[in-house]
Amino acid sequence: MSHVTSPTPIIAMKDIVKSYMMGEVEVLATRGISLSVQKGEFVAIMGMSGSGKSTLMNIIGCLDVPTSGHYRLDGVNIRHLDDRALSQIRNKKIGFVFQGFNLISRMAAIQNVELPMAYAGVRTKERRKRALAALNMVGLSDRLDHFSSELSGGQQQRVAIARAMCTNPALILADEPTGNLDSRSSAELMTLFSGLHDQGRTIVMITHEPDIAEYASRVVILRDGAIVSDKPQSSSRAVSYELEMSGAPLLGQVRAQD
Amino acid sequence: MSAIFGNFFMAVRGIGSNWLRTFLTMLGVLIGVASVIVLLAIGTGSSQSIEKSIQSLGSNTLTVFSGSRSGSSSGTQIRNSTLNIASVTALSSSVNDPDVKSVSPVVTTSLSATYDGTSYTTSVIGSTSSYLTAENYTVSAGRSISHSDVVNHAQVIDIGSSVASALFATGSDPLGKQVQLGSSDFTIVGLLASKGSSGLSNEDAVVIAPYTAVQDQLTGESQSFSELLVQGKSSSTLSLAESEVESTLASLNDTTVSSLPFTVIDSASLLTAATSSSKTFTALLGWMAAVSLLVGAIGVMNIMLVTVTERTREIGIRKAIGARKVIILTQFLIESMVISFLGGICGVFAGILVSRFKIDGVKPVLASYSIPLALGVAISVGIVAGFYPAYRAASLRPIDALRYE
Numbered sequence: 001m002s003h004v005t006s007p008t009p010i011i012a013m014k015d016i017v018k019s020y021m022m023g024e025v026e027v028l029a030t031r032g033i034s035l036s037v038q039k040g041e042f043v044a045i046m047g048m049s050g051s052g053k054s055t056l057m058n059i060i061g062c063l064d065v066p067t068s069g070h071y072r073l074d075g076v077n078i079r080h081l082d083d084r085a086l087s088q089i090r091n092k093k094i095g096f097v098f099q100g101f102n103l104i105s106r107m108a109a110i111q112n113v114e115l116p117m118a119y120a121g122v123r124t125k126e127r128r129k130r131a132l133a134a135l136n137m138v139g140l141s142d143r144l145d146h147f148s149s150e151l152s153g154g155q156q157q158r159v160a161i162a163r164a165m166c167t168n169p170a171l172i173l174a175d176e177p178t179g180n181l182d183s184r185s186s187a188e189l190m191t192l193f194s195g196l197h198d199q200g201r202t203i204v205m206i207t208h209e210p211d212i213a214e215y216a217s218r219v220v221i222l223r224d225g226a227i228v229s230d231k232p233q234s235s236s237r238a239v240s241y242e243l244e245m246s247g248a249p250l251l252g253q254v255r256a257q258d
Numbered sequence: 259m260s261a262i263f264g265n266f267f268m269a270v271r272g273i274g275s276n277w278l279r280t281f282l283t284m285l286g287v288l289i290g291v292a293s294v295i296v297l298l299a300i301g302t303g304s305s306q307s308i309e310k311s312i313q314s315l316g317s318n319t320l321t322v323f324s325g326s327r328s329g330s331s332s333g334t335q336i337r338n339s340t341l342n343i344a345s346v347t348a349l350s351s352s353v354n355d356p357d358v359k360s361v362s363p364v365v366t367t368s369l370s371a372t373y374d375g376t377s378y379t380t381s382v383i384g385s386t387s388s389y390l391t392a393e394n395y396t397v398s399a400g401r402s403i404s405h406s407d408v409v410n411h412a413q414v415i416d417i418g419s420s421v422a423s424a425l426f427a428t429g430s431d432p433l434g435k436q437v438q439l440g441s442s443d444f445t446i447v448g449l450l451a452s453k454g455s456s457g458l459s460n461e462d463a464v465v466i467a468p469y470t471a472v473q474d475q476l477t478g479e480s481q482s483f484s485e486l487l488v489q490g491k492s493s494s495t496l497s498l499a500e501s502e503v504e505s506t507l508a509s510l511n512d513t514t515v516s517s518l519p520f521t522v523i524d525s526a527s528l529l530t531a532a533t534s535s536s537k538t539f540t541a542l543l544g545w546m547a548a549v550s551l552l553v554g555a556i557g558v559m560n561i562m563l564v565t566v567t568e569r570t571r572e573i574g575i576r577k578a579i580g581a582r583k584v585i586i587l588t589q590f591l592i593e594s595m596v597i598s599f600l601g602g603i604c605g606v607f608a609g610i611l612v613s614r615f616k617i618d619g620v621k622p623v624l625a626s627y628s629i630p631l632a633l634g635v636a637i638s639v640g641i642v643a644g645f646y647p648a649y650r651a652a653s654l655r656p657i658d659a660l661r662y663e
Binding site for chain 2: 058061063064083084087088090091092096098102103104105106115116119120163167
């Protein structure tokens, strides 16, 4: 584990196993994942469908708890936390950006951005100030009162980023953020993520698109519920992801690295 | 706290987003609350009018009917089981019946009264002047029938206000006019003040004449009376008067009180019976209204379940970004409470409005307790009907809710 250098990593996972019962059969979605993410890293988690990346993302995001293993998020042990405590962790430590934008359609952009702060108990004035600043940062200060039906996909996703940012979370967790966007909007969005990374934000992004993963500083590849590759960006190229994701040839190399 | 306050506006916005559905749901509560108020008002109104009409019968009177209370009195030889003038004389004795103020013999029939080609069917009561006092009739013009009218078999009558208005044009004076009752002519000597309408019968559709004249001309009955109206000295001694009347009649007829061939009924017990039956009636109406409120509650619950299902994804988003269970719970509870409270308020206004109209001859009287009751029930309906859907929403797992399409 070459990345475990700082004393308080944002993500510290050890032997994370998540199993489901599919009828009578126990299915392992993740089979002992250990992962450490330091403050300021921009990590892309890649994998094909069924690789366990959604399960991992749910566990990282405290939307789900692992069956076994240890997980500390920003120093907080997630095991044995109840629903209420998990809500608070999600609210304070994590900013979510989803594939489907997941804005509340009945609320204007600024209200969507204010919502997590409302749940955190931030006062109305402060809330508005921070929401305005966040929307300004993503370049939507002229769309404050627009509803999601009046915004393009790229704009909706930027509202979602503003919403994720405004609570000043320890981790920004993006699940296929460009999955529903055209290539131009995708590039704009990734530029935004790169900017956040440059500001020292910690970002974990789930994706299956190699060209999107290129924006990250580190790429983790999952297959069959286990990490098969974990490399800094400089040493990998898009072509090699394709190879690694497609199957066996690089497996030996990956094992060697573990 | 501010989160819960913010929740309120969120709930109101949620309601506004599908106003037609919200309106229809509110309509269920509205109709329920309005029917609670209106039906209780009808119950209260009708029981008040029943009480009023019984009170107008005279508050401390006894009525003696021919006929045994137990129905059959076989085995006992009854020599004289009719009410006649001897009974009146016996009951009027202040020695045997010290608590009896007056005894009025009553002969009743129903006839057509005709004047100048106009006919009006009315009840005709043959009695004495004391009947008017005992029955709370007052003479508004002219005079009441007198003792000498009774003695002289005078064909004179006092007429009730309904009879007067039916037979005579407004402005004309009925006093001294001859009215044909059956085949005989009677002269109007007095007009009775209106006792007001009552739920039971129109007590102003009445003609009062000396019983002697009625027996002679109309009923053909020789000496017997259909009933005796006994007025007690006071309502507190009415039960004393009742036992005095019973023992006097028993000794007069050579029998015991238990096998008396007469029935004595006092107006107070009639009032009690009527009051209790009208209370039952009101309670029944209340239950019917409660059923319609229940239907409204089911409507609220149904729509809240639909809302929760529709907004599963929204709930997932809210939970993902940090909404605690209690926040989601209160959001949906507030929503259902706002629906039922608004429905309840509109229902109160609708109920008050409808209660202003006469319904089926009954003037509804708003029961003061019905408004807080109906509103309280409406809000409780919101809580109870909203709780299960809200709890379901709050218990959704965020990953399941987010995956929901």
